[in-house]
Amino acid sequence: MNLLLAVVVGTLYGAGIFMVLRRSIVKLILGLGLLGHATNLLIFSTSEVVRDAPPLIKTGETSLEGVFASPLPQALVLTAIVIGLASTAFAIVLMKRAYAIMGTDDVDVMVTTEGS
């Protein structure tokens, strides 16, 4: 199972890095999105993957018993997803402003905040 996740994570990272190396700012932000997904999945995959055993305490019990999915990476990833949303939203709006002001979407040309 970890092999499967490894392939997905590797693909996401490779594609994300390729995209942040593009000159178009749109692709750059798409790349950041891919890197975010990749990282979430990477953190998630650090624990043993199990099926049909969510980290929920059954009614009537007071603790998780037997085999259960590790709650710790899930808590971390949950935070990361939300933070990712914040930064992606900001980046998208910033990209729009940058294009509006500088008149270019080429990050190599965006060297000042003045119009080119």
Add this chain to the structure above:
Amino acid sequence: MANHHTSSNRLWILGLIPLAFAAYFFLQLEGVASGQFLQFSIPWVPDLNVNFSIYIDGLSLLMSLLVLGIGGLILIYASGYMAGNAKIGRFFFILIFFMIAMLGVVVSDNIFLLFIFWELTSISSFLLIGFSHESEKSQKSAQQALIVTGLGGLALMAGLIMLGYIGGSWELSELLAQGQFLDGHPAFPAVITLIFLGAFTKSAQFPFHFWLPNAMAAPTPVSAYLHSATMVKAGVYLLARLYPIFGGSDTWFFTLVIIGGITGMLGGWLAWQQKDLKRIMAYTTISALGILVFLLGVGQKIGTEAAVLFLFVHSLYKGALFMIAGSVDHETGTRDVTILGGLRGKMPLTMVAVTLATLSMAGVPPLVGFVGKEVIYEATVENVDYRVWLTAVAFVMNFFNVAAAAAILYMPFIRSQPADTQLELDHTHEAPWTMWIGPLSLGILATLSFFFVGSELFSGQLIQGATEAVYGKPAEIKLYALPPALTIVPILSIFTIVGGIIFFAVQGRLIKAARAADAAVSRFGPESGYFAGFDGLLAGAASITLFVQNGKLRRYVLYVVVSFILFVGLPLFLNFGALSWRLSPPPLLYELIVSAVIILATLMVTFARSRLAAVAALGVVGYGIAILFLYFNAPDLAMTQFSVETFTVILFVLVLYRLPAFKAITSPAGRLRDVIIAVLAGGFMAMLVLLVTAVPQSQHVIDYYAQSSYPLAKGQNVVNVILVDFRGFDTLVEISVLGVAAVGVYALIRRGVIRGLSRGERGES
């Protein structure tokens, strides 16, 4: 240039302190000469073999006397010379700082202590050369001196550490007691080269001599003290100190004789062409340092004796001459010998001093310089193998010194002022007493030394003690004021003086041609090399900076990723065996399908031609991951991911129509490079997952949450309990981040609305 501040200046009193110390050292002379060396040691950093250990034998004592005695006179002189200068306090501070450092160099027994003091002299020299720090010339000269001597210092440190390591001791006295223990050792060439580099840079030997004339940018008391009488002799001192270890080897003989000979002759050749009094003296100082190195190379009893005697002689006359050059500058406003003249009547006491000093420099009796020159010729004549060569080289060096001495005495002082100059000297008068007492004292000392040269005190204790310390064996020294017999030596002396004076008389005709020749040659000289190296270094640094930091974001990302592959990815790859390749539990069909969809959608994001398709594909990736979360028992993650992904896609689509379409702007080669890098990085990240899952996870923390969630927080969803209870503050901060981002988004959008139709929003896409 009359000085009105002199009367109010009492700083000369400071000069009495080193003189008192010099007197104390002088009282130790008899004991030290008879073998009772002064020695003590305080542990400093014993674990690193660094001790504050002092060892004063005959050589150290002679050097200490010069450092303190001339130092005292210099302080008195400087109180007059620098009077009225706003920075005089700082000047005295650095000068005294140097004095202590230089004293430390010549009395240190511990190798590290010696090195620390050695570097402190370089630093104080830097500060003093750059004393007029407003002047760009001073800055450059100071920097040059520091770089040259500092690099040499590094070499020296390496050499000394190797020496101590091989010798098994970090105290010079113990190393010297082992004699030539390094002979035949495989590290011998390395050690001797490194130590030579340190000594040659410090003592301005060819090809490192160029910093010394530039160091004349310093105020004249500094030139007199550091750059002629003491600091530049540190390299000579070090060579003399290590003579018992290295002396006698062929490497030692040939290197020192050749380098010293070249330096001595080159310095002499360049000296007589100069117009500036201080530059004349700077080049004759280089010449004298060359002679000293040459004599140490010649070695044996007579060579070391000649070196010790000439060290003493030179410090006396050159210290005096520099002070006189400063006095002339101070009283007339110039140091240009071509326009000076007639100072003999106007500055009578300085005239006496300059006469004594130049006669000593030229080696004319009744000055001790005469004896010094005799012994130099004795040393070269006594060498059986290379008698003619060595004597010829010594003759050339001495000959130029005579010519330079004649120029210093004749042009500003004896002759009448040339009629065709603008310089007004009618109101020039004698310098204040603080400024003539030093040179005059040194001149009288040189005279007294001549008359008492054969005395027990002078030859039997001072010179013999120092010579024995250098030579490493008992040596009976007997010096004569006048040669006891008419051998080849006094004849050579006479030829030197007569030849030098004749050369001086005709030099006016040669000077133009000589300067032209030097200008032509200097383009290929070591100083040009220094500047070429310096400029090259700056240009190299600039080009590397421009390459690494070219202001393009992609370039920075590229460096980060490539560094990651090299420094994180490679070790991972080398650790290939530790990876976990388990496929258990075996993936179910729908898990495989979702994963395949994610991968395909990812590739589509990357290669889509249309922006909308790329954004849609990114959404598919996000939903796919959400479904994976759902499969793998993370319902909270799945739900969050679904909503976040929806929001992101909507936001993207809303903004997208304001942006231009994709176009291929990178070259195919550039795209290929990026693909390779991306594939490598992705591959390594995949391996990271395999490596991480190969390590068994610590169950401790997980168990804590699993056990405590319900009893402590009354929550059944452990993930939620962690977020809102156990790590509640983290979540609070996270929400703050969301709030800040929201404010930022709002601000950016509002601004756009207010600005109305700016260029990009007019629909250029």
